Amino acid sequence: MNSEMFIESDLNRTNKRTQALYRTLFIIMTLLLILPVVIILGTLVYKGGGIISIDFLFTDPINGMTEGGIFPALVGTLWLVSVALLISVPLGVAAAIYLSEYAADNWFTRIINLAIINLAGVPSIVHALFGVGAFVIFFGFGTSILAASLTLAIMTLPVVIVSTRESLQSVPYAFREACWNMGATRWQTIRRVVLPNAVSGILTGIILEVSRTAGETAPIMFTGAAFFLPYLPQGVFDQTMALSLHLFVVATQVPNVPDALPYGVALVLIGLVLLMNSISIAFRMHLRGKKKW
Amino acid sequence: MVTTTEITPKLQVKDLTIRYGSHTALSGVSLEVMPNEIFSIIGPANAGKTSFLKVLNRMDTFNSEMKYDGKIFFNGLDTRHLRNHYALRRRIGVVFPLPVGLPMTVYENVALSPRLRGINNKAELDVIVERCLQRAALWDEVKDRLDSLGSLLSGGQQQRLTIARALSQEPELLVLDEFSIAVDPVTTMRIEEVLKELKEEMTIILVTNLVQQARRLADRTAFFLNGECVEMGITEALFSGEAKDQRTIDYIEGRFG
Numbered sequence A: 001m002n003s004e005m006f007i008e009s010d011l012n013r014t015n016k017r018t019q020a021l022y023r024t025l026f027i028i029m030t031l032l033l034i035l036p037v038v039i040i041l042g043t044l045v046y047k048g049g050g051i052i053s054i055d056f057l058f059t060d061p062i063n064g065m066t067e068g069g070i071f072p073a074l075v076g077t078l079w080l081v082s083v084a085l086l087i088s089v090p091l092g093v094a095a096a097i098y099l100s101e102y103a104a105d106n107w108f109t110r111i112i113n114l115a116i117i118n119l120a121g122v123p124s125i126v127h128a129l130f131g132v133g134a135f136v137i138f139f140g141f142g143t144s145i146l147a148a149s150l151t152l153a154i155m156t157l158p159v160v161i162v163s164t165r166e167s168l169q170s171v172p173y174a175f176r177e178a179c180w181n182m183g184a185t186r187w188q189t190i191r192r193v194v195l196p197n198a199v200s201g202i203l204t205g206i207i208l209e210v211s212r213t214a215g216e217t218a219p220i221m222f223t224g225a226a227f228f229l230p231y232l233p234q235g236v237f238d239q240t241m242a243l244s245l246h247l248f249v250v251a252t253q254v255p256n257v258p259d260a261l262p263y264g265v266a267l268v269l270i271g272l273v274l275l276m277n278s279i280s281i282a283f284r285m286h287l288r289g290k291k292k293w
Numbered sequence B: 001m002v003t004t005t006e007i008t009p010k011l012q013v014k015d016l017t018i019r020y021g022s023h024t025a026l027s028g029v030s031l032e033v034m035p036n037e038i039f040s041i042i043g044p045a046n047a048g049k050t051s052f053l054k055v056l057n058r059m060d061t062f063n064s065e066m067k068y069d070g071k072i073f074f075n076g077l078d079t080r081h082l083r084n085h086y087a088l089r090r091r092i093g094v095v096f097p098l099p100v101g102l103p104m105t106v107y108e109n110v111a112l113s114p115r116l117r118g119i120n121n122k123a124e125l126d127v128i129v130e131r132c133l134q135r136a137a138l139w140d141e142v143k144d145r146l147d148s149l150g151s152l153l154s155g156g157q158q159q160r161l162t163i164a165r166a167l168s169q170e171p172e173l174l175v176l177d178e179f180s181i182a183v184d185p186v187t188t189m190r191i192e193e194v195l196k197e198l199k200e201e202m203t204i205i206l207v208t209n210l211v212q213q214a215r216r217l218a219d220r221t222a223f224f225l226n227g228e229c230v231e232m233g234i235t236e237a238l239f240s241g242e243a244k245d246q247r248t249i250d251y252i253e254g255r256f257g
Ligand SMILES: Nc1ncnc2c1ncn2[C@@H]1O[C@H](COP(=O)(O)OP(=O)(O)OP(=O)(O)O)[C@@H](O)[C@H]1O
Pocket: B020, B023, B024, B025, B043, B044, B045, B046, B047, B048, B049, B050, B051, B052, B063, B065, B209
């Protein structure tokens, strides 16, 4: 009787076949996901890889942007992203800490949450127009890195807030309770227990945010990015070139551009973004190795 | 004229009622706990035992649903209108049913409370950490792994770690909520020995669902049932047939629950 236990019944066989079928299906779906990434990267490397060189990265564009390098655009993008981060990270993290650790669940908090969700849904071109009205004109920053970065910061703020809040919430409530029971204040609890254990998630969210910021074109187009400006910016009130806008310009606005150039610019932009993403992933793995519960 | 020197009770609870929203978790409880006493609370699930413990150190302030009526005096001071809840909580050490090891090293788990009160001197912290771990009967097992994560200890060790952490607050009142629920019998006995020693220095409130544990340890015992304090008295008296209420007798003898 016991030996019959392991004999396969028809039901067992059907179950096994169905399981194999679904497994294959899911694997195919996953592979389909990778396809666009491979095609895009492949095309860029194939068509633009040849143009990339030290000179290309570190010299100015010349001859109506049909020759030379992309240095001012590369530096400009770094400026825009850094200034935007300097604004959105402190603001976003502070707001997320308030919402996750202090705010009671009342109508005021719900309105704030609603505002954040809606802000995240605003198209970037609308942010761009808001940036022109608010920062370029009303605050009088003119078209400048400051105005463009502020626009980018406002645009990325909801994502910083939401990802930070999620990281904070992933720290178990029991830790907070244990800490409060010892007589710790809310801030002591945040400082000693919540933040140290949420920091990997927070940083990952921020770095992913950086990569999005670097690729945005619309919000900086009218607020601070210049069509052609073969100098490096000296401060936040200068205009600057940027990789994303430069790509748009050489791909569509300038005549007689060699084929490889736009692909090369795109490759640098994507390379920058992937570089930042891999830093974020490496960082997350490093911190996850130290996960404490 | 000679006045008798009365001892102030460590804890005085008068007509305490606890509500979560419209749901009453505990009603009309009055009791006193004397210094250096082990006072146990027994009773089945839903009796309101944990809720009772939560208002003692005013953890109700973290839960907007939770409200209480009645008066609670700690060292003779009314805790209702207390501004400095933090000082009150520091004087009351709490041990939860399931050990909550904070996500830090064994050492830091015990050093956290002293750090919160501003002690940062390493030598001073070393002394405190060793003493607390000794008193929680854990030192010998962890003295070589103070820098490993608290969550890597076994369940029974973690529970003793939370006791050590509670002791690091230098509490006047130690509150244990069903501490042995996730602990083996041997560790339970060790912790019980620890509690008997700690009694010399502090007051202990022991919530337990092991009736015999109350009998072994407690000077006095209260029986809670469905949000009421059914009966309260000298532990030995309750257990040796002097309980007045039939429900208490049934519960003690394990006939319902
Ligand atoms: N945070 C809360 N919100 C709402 N109701 C609660 C909360 N905590 C406890 N209650 C309710 O209060 C009542 C008493 O719960 P309590 O946890 O005090 O019981 P207990 O005696 O500790 O039970 P157990 O032995 O199972 O731990 C229960 O009906 C419970 O549903």
